[in-house]
Amino acid sequence: MSQKLAIKPQNRYPHICHVVASINEEVGGPAYSVTHLTQALSEKQIFPHLFTLNYQKVGEQVTTNGVQLHSYNATVIARYLRGFQPSAYQHLEQLASTEIDLIHNHGLWMFPNIYARKAALVNRLPLVISPRGMLESWSLRNSWYKKWLALILYERKNLNSATAFHATSEEEVRSIRRLGYKQPIALIPNGITIPSLYNLPDRQVLNQAFPELEDKKILLFLSRLHPKKGIDNLLYVWQSLINQFPQWHLIIAGPDLIGYRAKLQSLTSQLGLTKQVTFTGMLSGELKVAALSQSDLFVLPTHSENFGIAIAESLAYGVPAITTKGAPWKDLVEYRCGWWIDDHQNALKEALIEAIQLSDRERQEMGFRGRIMVEQKYSWGVIAEEMSKVYHWILGEGDRPSSVDFY
Structure with missing residues (x-):
C-alpha cells in the first residue's frame, strides 16, 4: 500500500x-x-x-x-x-x-x-x-x-x-x-458491449457495399489479419468446400498492420477463390454491425488467443461461432452455441460442413443460446x-x- x-x-x-x-x-x-x-x-x-x-x-x-x-x-x-x-x-x-x-x-x-x-x-x-x-x-x-x-x-x-x-x-x-x-x-x-437487436442495419447495407454478397449466405471472419489467426488454413479448407456449398460466401474482414493481406489475397487467387471470398478491410460503424448481425456463421480458426473478443461479439448478435482450442471458448460446447475444435484443417472442415448443413432455424437457435450466455457472463x-x-x-x-x- x-x-x-x-x-x-x-x-x-x-x-x-x-x-x-x-x-x-x-x-x-x-x-x-x-x-x-x-x-x-x-x-x-x-x-x-x-x-x-x-x-x-x-x-x-x-x-x-x-x-x-x-x-x-x-x-x-x-x-x-x-x-x-x-x-x-x-x-x-x-x-x-x-x-x-x-x-x-x-x-x-x-x-x-x-x-x-x-x-x-x-x-x-x-x-x-x-x-x-x-x-x-x-x-x-x-x-x-x-x-x-x-x-x-x-x-x-x-x-x-x-x-x-x-x-x-x-x-x-x-x-x-x-x-x-x-x-x-x-x-x-x-x-463485450451487449448490442440491442432492434433497428439493426438490414442486409442491403452489406449488399450495396459488396454486391457479390447478393443472395449468398455469409461465413464471416472478423479479426486482425495476422498469421496467428489461421486464415491460410481457412482458405485451404474453403477451397475444398466451394463446389459443395456454392450458395455460401466467405468475408474476411479486419485491419492489416503488417502487410499480410497481400499474401492472403495472393493465396486466394492461387486457390481460385476470388469469386467466393471478399476482403473488406477494417469494418466499423454501421457496416461492421451489418456484417455481424447479417452473417449466418462466424469463424476464427486461430492458433492462439487469450480471449477472442470477436467470438463474443458474434454471439452477442445471435450468430453461432466456430473457433479452435487455441482460444478459451469451451463455452461454445457447454452452451451449445458453436464449435470448439482442434487446430488443424480437417477439424475445421468437419465443423464447417456440420454448421453449413444445419437449417437456418437450427443455426438461429444456437445463436440465441450464445446471446443469452454472453449477456450473463461477459x-x-x-x-x-x-x-x-x-x-x-x-x-x-x-x-x-x-x-x-x-x-
Missing part, C-alpha cells in the same frame, strides 16, 4: 491508471477491451485514468467516456522503436506521484509497459499486469529470439514487479504459472464489478475476490 493511500480522503474513489501501448482503432484487441473496461469501471466506484500513445496512422483512437485520458502523439522514434518516448514517461511518473493509487498495465514488450513498472516502483504503488495473451506458447514462439532477449533485458523485471496478474482465460493462468510467477492471478475474462458491467473488487482487495479495502487464484 502506498503512502498516498494511507492519507487519501474518505469517500474518495480509488484512482486507477491503465497503461496500454495504443488504443488506435486498427490495432484491435486491447484498444477496445481496455477502453471499454475503463469506461465500465467508471460506473463501479473507480476513477479510471488511461495512459497511451497515439499512433495516428493506424486509425482514430477508440472513444473513451467517463475516463481521464492521458494520450501523447507518438514520435517518429516511438513509432519505430516500440513506443520509446521518455517525455511520455515523465508525464506518467508525475501523474503517478500525485493522483494514482494503483497502476494496471496491459500488454508486454513495449516501452509504455516498462514505464508502467517504473512509475509504480518509484511511487511505491501496486502494479497489476494483464499479459493480454502475450505469454501464450504460440506468441512466445513467434519471433522467439526477440522476446527472450526482451525477457532478459527488461520484461522479466516487469513481470517480477507485479503485485498481481490479470488473466482472461484458464490457459493464460497456466501460461503465467509455467513461467514460474507465483503472484496472485485474477481470472476475469474480457467483456457484459462489461459484470466484468467491471469483478475487477473493481480486485482493486479494492489489493488496496486493502475488501476481502479476496473469488476470481483471485494463489499459487
Whole structure:
C-alpha cells in the first residue's frame, strides 16, 4: 500500500491508471477491451485514468467516456522503436506521484509497459499486469529470439514487479504459472458491449457495399489479419468446400498492420477463390454491425488467443461461432452455441460442413443460446464489478475476490 493511500480522503474513489501501448482503432484487441473496461469501471466506484500513445496512422483512437485520458502523439522514434518516448514517461511518473493509487498495465514488450513498472516502483504503488495473451506458447514462439532477449533485458523485471496478474482465460493462468510467477492471478475474462437487436442495419447495407454478397449466405471472419489467426488454413479448407456449398460466401474482414493481406489475397487467387471470398478491410460503424448481425456463421480458426473478443461479439448478435482450442471458448460446447475444435484443417472442415448443413432455424437457435450466455457472463458491467473488487482487495479495502487464484 502506498503512502498516498494511507492519507487519501474518505469517500474518495480509488484512482486507477491503465497503461496500454495504443488504443488506435486498427490495432484491435486491447484498444477496445481496455477502453471499454475503463469506461465500465467508471460506473463501479473507480476513477479510471488511461495512459497511451497515439499512433495516428493506424486509425482514430477508440472513444473513451467517463475516463481521464492521458494520450501523447507518438514520435517518429516511438513509432519505430516500440513506443520509446521518455517525455511520455515523465508525464506518467508525475501523474503517478500525485493522483494514482494503483497502476494496471496491459500488454508486454513495449516501452509504455516498462514505464508502467517504473512509475509504480518509484511511487511505491501496486502494479497489476494483464499479459493480454502475450505469454501464450504460440506468441512466445513467434519471433522467439526477440522476446527472450526482451525477457532478459527488461520484461522479466516487469513481470517480477507485479503485485498481481490479470488473466482472461484458464490457459493464460497456466501460461503465467509455467513461467514460474507465483503472484496472485485474477481470472476475469474480457467483456463485450451487449448490442440491442432492434433497428439493426438490414442486409442491403452489406449488399450495396459488396454486391457479390447478393443472395449468398455469409461465413464471416472478423479479426486482425495476422498469421496467428489461421486464415491460410481457412482458405485451404474453403477451397475444398466451394463446389459443395456454392450458395455460401466467405468475408474476411479486419485491419492489416503488417502487410499480410497481400499474401492472403495472393493465396486466394492461387486457390481460385476470388469469386467466393471478399476482403473488406477494417469494418466499423454501421457496416461492421451489418456484417455481424447479417452473417449466418462466424469463424476464427486461430492458433492462439487469450480471449477472442470477436467470438463474443458474434454471439452477442445471435450468430453461432466456430473457433479452435487455441482460444478459451469451451463455452461454445457447454452452451451449445458453436464449435470448439482442434487446430488443424480437417477439424475445421468437419465443423464447417456440420454448421453449413444445419437449417437456418437450427443455426438461429444456437445463436440465441450464445446471446443469452454472453449477456450473463461477459457484459462489461459484470466484468467491471469483478475487477473493481480486485482493486479494492489489493488496496486493502475488501476481502479476496473469488476470481483471485494463489499459487
